[in-house]
Amino acid sequence: MASIDLIREFLxxxxxxxxxxVVPPALLADLxxxxxxxxxxxxxxxxRFGITLARGLKTPRTVGDMAALMDGLIAGxxx
Amino acid sequence: xxRRRVAITGIGLVSxxxxxxxxxxxxxxxxxxxxxxLLTDDLPRPLSIPFVACPGFDPDSVxxxxxxxxxxxxxQLGMAAAFAAWDDCGLPRRPDGESRDDWGVAWGTALGGTLxxxxxxxxxxxxxxxxxxxxxxxxxxxxAANAHISIQFGLGGVSMSHTVACASSxxxxxxxxxxxxxxxxxxMVSGGSDVPQAYAVARAWEALRVLAPGDxxxxxxxxxPFAADRRGLVLGEGxxxxxxxxxxxxxxxxxxIHGEIVGYGTTCDHSHLVRPxxxxxxxxxxxxxxxxxxxxxDIDYVNAHGTATAEGDPxxxxxxLAVFGDLAGGLPVSATKSMHGHLLGAAGxxxxxxxxxxxxEQVIPPTINLAGNLDPACAGVDHVTSARRxxxxxxxxxxxxxxxxxxxALAFRAVNR
Numbered sequence: 001m002a003s004i005d006l007i008r009e010f011l012x013x014x015x016x017x018x019x020x021x022v023v024p025p026a027l028l029a030d031l032x033x034x035x036x037x038x039x040x041x042x043x044x045x046x047x048r049f050g051i052t053l054a055r056g057l058k059t060p061r062t063v064g065d066m067a068a069l070m071d072g073l074i075a076g077x078x079x
Numbered sequence: 080x081x082r083r084r085v086a087i088t089g090i091g092l093v094s095x096x097x098x099x100x101x102x103x104x105x106x107x108x109x110x111x112x113x114x115x116x117l118l119t120d121d122l123p124r125p126l127s128i129p130f131v132a133c134p135g136f137d138p139d140s141v142x143x144x145x146x147x148x149x150x151x152x153x154x155q156l157g158m159a160a161a162f163a164a165w166d167d168c169g170l171p172r173r174p175d176g177e178s179r180d181d182w183g184v185a186w187g188t189a190l191g192g193t194l195x196x197x198x199x200x201x202x203x204x205x206x207x208x209x210x211x212x213x214x215x216x217x218x219x220x221x222x223a224a225n226a227h228i229s230i231q232f233g234l235g236g237v238s239m240s241h242t243v244a245c246a247s248s249x250x251x252x253x254x255x256x257x258x259x260x261x262x263x264x265x266x267m268v269s270g271g272s273d274v275p276q277a278y279a280v281a282r283a284w285e286a287l288r289v290l291a292p293g294d295x296x297x298x299x300x301x302x303x304p305f306a307a308d309r310r311g312l313v314l315g316e317g318x319x320x321x322x323x324x325x326x327x328x329x330x331x332x333x334x335x336i337h338g339e340i341v342g343y344g345t346t347c348d349h350s351h352l353v354r355p356x357x358x359x360x361x362x363x364x365x366x367x368x369x370x371x372x373x374x375x376x377d378i379d380y381v382n383a384h385g386t387a388t389a390e391g392d393p394x395x396x397x398x399x400l401a402v403f404g405d406l407a408g409g410l411p412v413s414a415t416k417s418m419h420g421h422l423l424g425a426a427g428x429x430x431x432x433x434x435x436x437x438x439x440e441q442v443i444p445p446t447i448n449l450a451g452n453l454d455p456a457c458a459g460v461d462h463v464t465s466a467r468r469x470x471x472x473x474x475x476x477x478x479x480x481x482x483x484x485x486x487x488a489l490a491f492r493a494v495n496r
Contacts, residue, residue: 016144039213053456 003070007063010044024064031063045070052079085259086329087491089322090432091163093156095315095419097135100163104436107444108466112299112418113263114313121278122205128281129293129301141401148229150218151195153188156318157224157272158231158427164268164320165232169334174233174358183236183264184225185255187248187271189424190280197277204322219286228268236264242424246345247271249427249479249487252321256489259323266328270320271279273424277292284314288351288494289388302421303448304385304414305392305457309495311387315420319428321435338435339492341474342371348484354478355391359396363486364476368402371490373474375403378410380443380475381460382434385414387419393456395478400459413446427479430488434477438493440470 004022011017017030022031031073042053051073060066089437093101093114117130138147138155141162147155159360161184165172195218202208217223222240229238236259241251248271255267275281284290291311293301302313329336344366348359368374384395400407416432437443443463450464472493479487 014144014148023340036149036214036217037145043210043213 003067003074004063006045006048006070007066010041014040016050022063024062024067026063027061028066049074049077081262082260082264084236084326085256085340086326086334087321087338087340088324088334088336088436089164089168089320090337091165091167092160092319092429092432093133093317095131095133095317097305099149100243102176102418104433104440104444107415107418107433108442110418110445110447110465111120112447113241113302114299114420116293116295116416117276118198119278126276126278129283129291129298129313130276131313131422132276133316133318134202137309149214150223151192151273152316153192153194153272154189154223154227154251155259156274156316157186157188157270158321160270160272160318161228161268164232164270164322168322168324169310169332179359180235180267182234182266183258184228184234184238184268185251185258185428186225186228186240186269187243187427188221188224188245188273189242189244190273190275190277191242192223193280194277195219195275195285197279203495224272232268234268235348242482243485245421245423245426246479246481247424247427248479248488249317249404250485250490251432251437252323252340252427252431252489253345253487255323256340256343259325265325267323268320269323270318270428271422271425274316275314276316281314287459288316291387300448302387302417303452304383304417305386305396305450305454305462306452307394307454308452309387309389309454311388311425312416313420315422317419317422317425317429318414319422319425319432321431336494338438338494340489341492342373342427342490343487345485345487348486350377350484353482354482355394356484357394357397357401359484360395360478360480360486361401363488364398364402367476367488367490375406376405377474378476379472380434381410381412382430382436382437382475382477383412383414383427384478384480385416385446387414387416391480392454395480396457396459397430407460410460411443411455411467412460413443415444416449427477427487430477430479431451434489434491437470438475439470442466443472481495
């Protein structure tokens with residue numbers, strides 16, 4: 001599953017956000033992702049891919065930032 | 080001391096019958112049980128007990144997904160009840176000019192977010208997972224319900240929860256009442272919520288041998304307060320809330336006043352953790368009457384604690400006999416727990432609501448499963464076993480007596496209309 005689809009699935013399931021609103025330039029905060037929900041999103045991501053995110057990770061601001069971050073980590077895991 | 084009158088301007092709950100507030104009270108008056116058999120798929124042995132659930136409650140639709148996702152079920156039930164009570168009181172959900180800096184919340188819950196932590200244990204110990212959702216802390220904290228309520232209504236004053244077992248929300252309401260009466264708070268949201276179907280919680284209550292048995296057929300009649308064949312209490316989940324408001328503030332905005340809260344007293348038996356003692360209850364009842372400036376002759380109805388345990392029921396009647404003396408024989412008493420079960424930290428609140436509605440609607444709901452079946456040890460008061468509307472109902476008490484020996488009674492007065 002592409003990272004953005006995972007983000008869409010999570011936001012729809014947890015916050016009721018319509019998938020078509022989850023586009024790369026969208027600000028996560030505008031979609032209802034506050035600091036707590038960001039932690040939960042990271043947790044779901046770690047869980048899905050069996051990885052642990054570095055603690056010092058820069059918090060993504062947009063859906064695109066988040067997807068890029070996830071893509072990078074998944075790619076690193078597969079090499 | 081300058082004392083303000085305290086109006087009840089909002090009432091709301093998550094009804095175990097699935098309907099709205101008028102439906103809830105109509106079913107109580109009709110003597111309809113909300114108790115059903117609960118059968119879970121828990122390991123190693125399923126729960127199989129009579130229970131009062133709110134199966135029709137859909138947190139996502141009532142609260143919206145983002146809010147519901149931030150709450151454990153106890154907070155969801157509490158928030159839903161608080162929304163219903165707040166909408167009932169007629170104030171806008173968000174502040175609209177008037178400062179709410181001294182408005183607050185006093186909530187009652189015996190178990191708080193126990194279910195969130197139990198889910199955590201399941202993940203770790205049953206499913207072998209190594210970590211938990213980071214939301215677990217905010218789901219599990221015992222002050223989650225009151226915190227969410229303060230946030231949703233923009234209430235800037237005190238926000239607290241009271242944990243006093245079965246008297247939690249009676250004490251929460253009493254403490255809220257005092258803050259409005261003293262002028263410290265203009266408006267207080269109070270009530271309680273609890274979710275006792277947490278596996279370890281229900282199992283623990285079973286181990287104490289105070290839960291009534293029952294299956295699919297017998298569960299609706301499993302709770303029989305004051306009856307000779309009573310077998311124990313029936314646990315239930317739920318949320319119930321009231322809005323307490325400075326009387327003049329309520330009048331000034333033309334609010335509908337459901338009733339007046341006029342007295343509150345609380346004591347401790349200071350003798351035994353679970354064996355109740357009449358002396359402590361007598362002091363609580365006396366303190367409540369004194370607080371309200373009432374005498375026993377003023378009381379037209381008592382909503383009993385009446386859990387249907389072997390030990391508790393006769394002690395409560397002994398306390399009522401001591402306080403009411405010669406008047407006890409004509410004192411209408413009923414235990415609505417026979418129908419809505421024991422909601423632990425929400426019990427005092429749902430019974431306070433029932434008591435306020437008794438005065439507003441001028442009808443007393445019965446203790447069911449009691450007619451022709453009274454335990455002689457519980458005799459001496461006028462047990463109401465079918466709905467009664469034969470005389471004016473002006474003032475009523477609601478009793479809550481907790482494990483730990485804490486006792487609380489609330490006094491309510493009907494509003495002339």
